[in-house]
Each structure stands twice: as C-alpha cells, then as structure tokens.
Amino acid sequence: VMVWLRRCTHYLFIVVVAVNSTLLTINAGDYIFYTDWAWTSFTVFSISQTLMLAVGATYYLTFTGVPGTATYYGLIMTVYTWVAKGAWFALGYPYDFIVTPIWLPSAMLLDLAYWATKRNKHSLILFSGVLVGMSLPLFNMVNLITVADPLETAFKYPRPTLPPYMTPIEPQVGKFYNSPVALGAGAGAVLSVTFTALGCKLNTWTYRWMAA
Numbered sequence: 001v002m003v004w005l006r007r008c009t010h011y012l013f014i015v016v017v018a019v020n021s022t023l024l025t026i027n028a029g030d031y032i033f034y035t036d037w038a039w040t041s042f043t044v045f046s047i048s049q050t051l052m053l054a055v056g057a058t059y060y061l062t063f064t065g066v067p068g069t070a071t072y073y074g075l076i077m078t079v080y081t082w083v084a085k086g087a088w089f090a091l092g093y094p095y096d097f098i099v100t101p102i103w104l105p106s107a108m109l110l111d112l113a114y115w116a117t118k119r120n121k122h123s124l125i126l127f128s129g130v131l132v133g134m135s136l137p138l139f140n141m142v143n144l145i146t147v148a149d150p151l152e153t154a155f156k157y158p159r160p161t162l163p164p165y166m167t168p169i170e171p172q173v174g175k176f177y178n179s180p181v182a183l184g185a186g187a188g189a190v191l192s193v194t195f196t197a198l199g200c201k202l203n204t205w206t207y208r209w210m211a212a
Helices: 002-024 035-064 069-090 104-116 121-145 150-156 180-211
Strands: none
Touching: 002 035, 002 069, 002 180, 035 069, 035 104, 035 121, 035 180, 069 104, 104 121, 121 180
C-alpha cells in the first residue's frame, strides 16, 4: 500500500509542478510586448523559466532515475504552453508572433548530464545546473529572432493585459541592452545549480514525508 501511495503522491506532485511551471512562465516568451523593457524582461523571464524547468525536471528525473524523463517533462510544459498560446491566436494576434519558450533542448542537456555521469546526483546538480542555466537564454533568443518584425507587431497589437499605468514613460534602452543573453546565461549558470539542488531535495522530502 505504501509503495502505491508513494507513487500516486509523486505523480500528483509532478502534474502540479508541471502545470504550475507552465502557468508561471506562460507569457515569458512575450518579451517584446514590453517594448521599452524588452531586454530587461528577457533576462528576468529567462531566470524564471530556468527555475521552473530545472526544479520540475530534476524532481521528476530523480524520482524515476531514468534519463529521458527531463525531456519528457520539458515536452509536457511545451505542449501546455502551445495550448495556452492558442488563446493569443484566438484573440487575433498573428500566429508567427506567438512566442513559445524553448525548454526542450535545455531539458535534453539535463538528461544527458545525468546519463553521462552514470546517474550521479551531485554531478547532476553541478553540471546540469550550469548547462540548463547557460543554454536556456540562448535558445529563447533564437526563438525570439524568428518572430517577424516584432517591434511593429508589438505596437500594432498592444498587450491587452498590461494596464496603462505600467507602461514606462521613458524608454529603458540602456539598462540590459548590451547583452541580455549573456546576462541571462551568466545569472542562470549560477542560480540553476541551486534550482537543480532544490529539485533533488523535493524528491527526498517527498519520500521522507510518505515514509513517515
């Protein structure tokens, strides 16, 4: 009974984490909507996506112990996001402007690090944390570059959920403009190690809670 209960609890947690990961990052691809703050948003959103992917994928991966699980988790998040982004399309936004954050390549790197280090948890934390943190902003920028004429589109289709009082009066061009990818990757490489460790800890805590 305990094994069955433990597994059910794990699967429930995985669904909750995956859904909440997606909800928290659902608009994280829409940096360009914040026209004056686009690169600042890109950097902040890159870190938030790294957090949700690293924690959830590591938790799921260390639970199953099977390399490939992190990629599967990333796929779940991506599909959820595609569905949610369909709402933008339904609102009349052009299809090529619906930016979906790219999690899959980073999740694959996480799996690869776990497999290459023969499922060593400490190597997983260190190597995958750095790999996910550095790669995610890069893949997301490639994703953003594919958007057709983003600035014109952003002005043509203003973000309906952004209240007027939140629109900056003065453009913040110089703030993170120089290299948002480098800034996001640099911060991500450091922070993701902690995020990955948290995913491992969540797994340990769940087992302890279920065994009590």
